[in-house]
Amino acid sequence: MSSRTENSGKHTPRLVVVISGRGRNLEAIIQAIEAGELAAEIALVISNRADAPGMQIARLAGLNCVCIEAGGFKHREDFDRALAARIAAARPDWVVLAGFMRILSQAFVERFEAKLINIHPSLLPRYKGLNTHERALSNGDARHGASVHFVTPDLDDGPTIRQGSIAVAADDTPETLAERVMTEVEQRLYPAVLAELVAGRVFFKDGVVWRDQRLQEDCPHDQYDRLAVT
DSSP states (O other), rough: HHHHHOTTTTTOEEEEEEEEEEEHHHHHHHHHHHTSSSOOOOEEEEEEEEOOOOHHHHHHHTEEEEEOOOOGGHHHHHHHHHHHHHHHHTTEEEEESSSSSSSOHHHHHHHHHTTTTEESSSOOOOOOOSSSHHHHHHOOEEEEEEEEEEEEESSSSSSSEEEEEEEEEEOHHHHHHHHHIIIIIIIHHHHHHHHHTTTEEEEETTTTTEEEEOOOSSEEEEEETTTTOO
8 A cells, every 4th residue: 555646746745643553543644645535645653652452553554664662761751852853864744643643842842833733532612631532421412422633832822724523322331422523533534634734725824724825714614414514
């Protein structure tokens, strides 16, 4: 499986994907590239865990991949510098956090400002941080989903690019809701947002999102179970 697209000699946007776990969003990105839905190439996959299952997905896809574990560094800042240096060496157009379970330092975030994006399993600004599915169920939310946002130094606080949601079922548990959000929302939403970014339709400037050369005042919201966009 190849991660590259042919682009008539033009520059193909380069992605560095950073993971910690199963790599399911990485897999969706690979599939979108293979299907011609995302005109980009994955230049590098980085994990902070050598045993991350997503690394096997990367290897089977023939991608360059590397592990940089935090345990090998005395200080958090040293790890972040090493991570940043390896990412920069791959000359990315976009740095894609896809289930990366570490909080990044301000210096790291500022180094990749306007090209660092993340997917978070909630409808931000609701439920920043962990245990988002449990919190959505505890609060009786009718809908739940995910948000793709530009990363800023504050946790899960960067401007949102696009969101997607599904209806919460009466019999959902945190585990079933997490699975449905991943397969029905995240794995569709992330490649779609990346396609907008690499096409130049969306960009980050002056702390806000611009879409189609205009300030994005309302974040697009895809209701995947209704096959509609609002």
